[in-house]
Amino acid sequence: MATQVIVLNGGSSSGKSGIARCLQAVLPEPWLTVGVDTLIEAMPASLHDTDGGIGFAADGGVSVGSKFQALQAAWIAGVATMAGAGARVIVDEVFLGRAESQLRWEKALVGLDVLWVGVRCEAAVATGRELARGNRILGMAASQAELVHQGVRYDLEVDTSRTESLECARRIAAHLGGDAAGSAPVGG
Amino acid sequence: MATQVIVLNGGSSSGKSGIARCLQAVLPEPWLTVGVDTLIEAMPASLHDTDGGIGFAADGGVSVGSKFQALQAAWIAGVATMAGAGARVIVDEVFLGRAESQLRWEKALVGLDVLWVGVRCEAAVATGRELARGNRILGMAASQAELVHQGVRYDLEVDTSRTESLECARRIAAHLGGDAAGSAPVGG
Amino acid sequence: MATQVIVLNGGSSSGKSGIARCLQAVLPEPWLTVGVDTLIEAMPASLHDTDGGIGFAADGGVSVGSKFQALQAAWIAGVATMAGAGARVIVDEVFLGRAESQLRWEKALVGLDVLWVGVRCEAAVATGRELARGNRILGMAASQAELVHQGVRYDLEVDTSRTESLECARRIAAHLGGDAAGSAPVGG
Amino acid sequence: MATQVIVLNGGSSSGKSGIARCLQAVLPEPWLTVGVDTLIEAMPASLHDTDGGIGFAADGGVSVGSKFQALQAAWIAGVATMAGAGARVIVDEVFLGRAESQLRWEKALVGLDVLWVGVRCEAAVATGRELARGNRILGMAASQAELVHQGVRYDLEVDTSRTESLECARRIAAHLGGDAAGSAPVGG
Numbered sequence: 001m002a003t004q005v006i007v008l009n010g011g012s013s014s015g016k017s018g019i020a021r022c023l024q025a026v027l028p029e030p031w032l033t034v035g036v037d038t039l040i041e042a043m044p045a046s047l048h049d050t051d052g053g054i055g056f057a058a059d060g061g062v063s064v065g066s067k068f069q070a071l072q073a074a075w076i077a078g079v080a081t082m083a084g085a086g087a088r089v090i091v092d093e094v095f096l097g098r099a100e101s102q103l104r105w106e107k108a109l110v111g112l113d114v115l116w117v118g119v120r121c122e123a124a125v126a127t128g129r130e131l132a133r134g135n136r137i138l139g140m141a142a143s144q145a146e147l148v149h150q151g152v153r154y155d156l157e158v159d160t161s162r163t164e165s166l167e168c169a170r171r172i173a174a175h176l177g178g179d180a181a182g183s184a185p186v187g188g
Numbered sequence: 189m190a191t192q193v194i195v196l197n198g199g200s201s202s203g204k205s206g207i208a209r210c211l212q213a214v215l216p217e218p219w220l221t222v223g224v225d226t227l228i229e230a231m232p233a234s235l236h237d238t239d240g241g242i243g244f245a246a247d248g249g250v251s252v253g254s255k256f257q258a259l260q261a262a263w264i265a266g267v268a269t270m271a272g273a274g275a276r277v278i279v280d281e282v283f284l285g286r287a288e289s290q291l292r293w294e295k296a297l298v299g300l301d302v303l304w305v306g307v308r309c310e311a312a313v314a315t316g317r318e319l320a321r322g323n324r325i326l327g328m329a330a331s332q333a334e335l336v337h338q339g340v341r342y343d344l345e346v347d348t349s350r351t352e353s354l355e356c357a358r359r360i361a362a363h364l365g366g367d368a369a370g371s372a373p374v375g376g
Numbered sequence: 377m378a379t380q381v382i383v384l385n386g387g388s389s390s391g392k393s394g395i396a397r398c399l400q401a402v403l404p405e406p407w408l409t410v411g412v413d414t415l416i417e418a419m420p421a422s423l424h425d426t427d428g429g430i431g432f433a434a435d436g437g438v439s440v441g442s443k444f445q446a447l448q449a450a451w452i453a454g455v456a457t458m459a460g461a462g463a464r465v466i467v468d469e470v471f472l473g474r475a476e477s478q479l480r481w482e483k484a485l486v487g488l489d490v491l492w493v494g495v496r497c498e499a500a501v502a503t504g505r506e507l508a509r510g511n512r513i514l515g516m517a518a519s520q521a522e523l524v525h526q527g528v529r530y531d532l533e534v535d536t537s538r539t540e541s542l543e544c545a546r547r548i549a550a551h552l553g554g555d556a557a558g559s560a561p562v563g564g
Numbered sequence: 565m566a567t568q569v570i571v572l573n574g575g576s577s578s579g580k581s582g583i584a585r586c587l588q589a590v591l592p593e594p595w596l597t598v599g600v601d602t603l604i605e606a607m608p609a610s611l612h613d614t615d616g617g618i619g620f621a622a623d624g625g626v627s628v629g630s631k632f633q634a635l636q637a638a639w640i641a642g643v644a645t646m647a648g649a650g651a652r653v654i655v656d657e658v659f660l661g662r663a664e665s666q667l668r669w670e671k672a673l674v675g676l677d678v679l680w681v682g683v684r685c686e687a688a689v690a691t692g693r694e695l696a697r698g699n700r701i702l703g704m705a706a707s708q709a710e711l712v713h714q715g716v717r718y719d720l721e722v723d724t725s726r727t728e729s730l731e732c733a734r735r736i737a738a739h740l741g742g743d744a745a746g747s748a749p750v751g752g
Contacts, residue, residue, distance in 0.1 A: 017696075018697070019696070021695060021696050021698040022692070022696050024233070024234070024698075025232065030234075030241075030255050030259060032227075032263070033230050034230055041226075043218065043220060044212035044213065044219065045209070045511065045512045047218055071218060071220060071275050073274075074269075074273035077269050078266040078268075078269040078273065078275075079266060080266075081265050081268070081269035082262045082265065083262075086261075087263060125728060128730030128731070131585060131586050131729075131730055132579075132583070132729035133582070134421045134588075136424050164689060164692050164693070164696075165692065166696060206508030207508070209507060210504070233700045236700050317394075319397060319398050319401045319542055320391075320394030320397050320540075323609065324612050352505070353505070355504070400607075400608035401608065401610060406608050409606050414602065414606070415596075418596040418598055419596060420588035422588070422594075423594055429594075446650060447594060449649065450645075450646045450647075450651030451596070451646055451651060453645050453646065453649040454642040454645040454646030454649065454651075455642060456645070457645035458641065458642030461638035461641040461642065462634060462637075463639060463642075
């Protein structure tokens with residue numbers, strides 16, 4: 001079965017979005033990219049920095065509350081439906097809950113052919129890129145670099161520390177091509 | 189049953205996004221806003237201005253191809269799932285296909301409690317706002333102002349020509365409150 | 377002498393940027409638009425929310441420090457040079473320092489033909505537009521609506537509360553046309 | 565004399581903006597960053613893709629007309645004034661006119677202490693980053709990678725092909741520090 005969902009998991013400034021756009025460019029079929037940034041954008045402005053919503057601390061820490069999580073659960077279910085209905089979907093995610101975050105997606109994506117990709121980037125490099133983007137809140141890149149991968153299982157890992165987004169995308173695309181016949185869900 | 193989806197349909201520069209953000213601010217529960225702009229953003233850059241994708245002509249005309257429509261159908265199904273899974277959803281849409289566009293959403297949203305809202309704006313006013321936004325392609329506002337409403341049935345209509353977004357949002361919110369017990373789907 | 381600089385002064389969410397873009401569209405010659413947002417964008421991210429920089433309080437209050445003011449003074453001098461060198465310039469400003477802010481610009485623009493335009497918007501309307509834009513920090517519109525006009529002298533005032541940006545721009549353009557031969561600097 | 569202006573010249577997607585933001589972060593004093601993107605943003609939307617304005621061809625070629633050039637000349641004069649008035653300025657530029665573009669800046673910046681920095685990036689790498697950014701028009705990176713450096717003289721060159729923005733910024737900052745006492749304008 002052909003892959004229906006590519007989940008890119010990595011910390012802030014690890015280069016997931018660039019890889020996602022390169023994947024959209026190199027893959028022969030059209031793929032949608034959605035991600036936690038899409039979700040935050042869709043939420044009320046009032047859910048930012050409030051109890052129950054999502055908070056960004058001055059040191060780069062991120063906390064999410066119950067309202068955020070409820071919307072996120074419904075959103076994940078919706079993304080799974082999109083993929084099941086025929087839209088190939090790249091998910092650009094930050095597994096702040098580590099293995100538990102993966103489990104949440106696995107349950108939602110059950111029955112779909114998913115490629116789990118870890119997007120790694122050394123904390124020092126990601127921190128430099130955080131500066132280069134002009135982010136006002138610094139520290140997210142460093143605090144998430146290792147954390148989001150703990151206990152998470154991947155079909156493939158790429159490291160953007162010294163590999164360009166396009167090259168990472170090509171490796172993922174090659175993996176898709178080669179494994180198209182026999183890939184099984186990580187959680188299977 | 190409480191309303192689960194608010195569909196705002198109107199032409200470009202009619203003020204739907206402003207109303208959606210005001211709704212998110214005035215409604216007591218958190219609502220997600222998604223829309224055709226979200227969808228376009230999620231698509232590959234290569235689907236812009238190509239056969240099969242979405243094209244924006246110099247005169248403001250918009251054409252969508254088969255690849256766009258296939259992704260859109262899956263995306264609509266996903267949005268319906270989000271709403272069914274408990275996320276209240278505001279849909280910010282442009283029914284270029286008029287009654288047929290509404291029918292597509294109605295089928296996807298069947299079983300959900302939907303409020304259909306027409307967002308009108310006089311063509312001349314919308315054209316002025318298109319200029320004020322600094323849009324490079326002019327003409328979309330004028331060409332869509334009437335067209336997107338043809339044959340579409342609403343529970344409520346607002347007109348932003350001389351009413352602010354916040355006031356429009358309040359009227360929609362009032363309608364939600366008052367009709368909470370008895371609203372029926374338009375397509376019912 | 378033909379007008380070389382149009383200074384638009386008004387509070388946050390009063391509609392200055394929309395008027396500026398409409399002016400650029402309706403005026404026969406090309407005009408540049410610069411403003412305090414341009415300046416903030418050009419500054420280091422670290423000047424946000426720090427001593428010496430610019431701070432945005434949770435209630436919408438804005439405070440600027442000495443480093444901000446030093447950069448601003450040099451930037452104003454540069455904008456004056458642009459206008460003197462032949463670029464027609466629309467300045468999109470918020471006179472937080474009221475008459476003193478105007479005096480600063482007057483000194484920099486001495487010898488140039490300037491049209492001073494007050495852009496008014498009722499606090500309640502501007503607050504609604506602040507919500508409609510999805511601003512996370514609310515209150516700036518209300519706190520600035522009256523304050524920025526105190527003691528400031530104008531050649532022309534427009535009010536966006538019930539007049540569209542394009543119509544406001546047309547009135548300003550008409551004023552330019554009619555007064556082209558005889559306008560004198562406010563500070564003259 | 566301390567450096568007053570840092571001119572970063574490089575092709576599209578060569579990484580100038582990231583270096584500029586890192587410079588703003590690592591340099592002890594506040595620096596403004598302005599550039600050709602700032603200028604285009606300030607121009608009327610109607611100057612895009614018209615005679616006399618700036619045009620972006622489907623193959624990534626860029627052409628500028630007489631109106632664009634007139635505004636640019638005045639803008640450059642203004643930037644020079646900002647630097648002379650005490651604002652340290654980083655100029656993020658694309659010398660489409662090669663040595664002639666440099667000459668234009670040299671004339672405007674005469675009397676100021678300028679550090680000329682070439683920002684190089686291999687065409688293939690820059691093209692990959694163009695994809696990763698999701699640019700709709702591809703080809704600018706490749707067509708500008710070599711061209712903009714032809715005949716241009718630098719105090720320092722950095723290459724982002726295999727060096728991160730932050731490291732490039734540190735080299736530039738080190739150069740500033742070391743040469744602070746004795747740097748002379750390239751054009752001197």
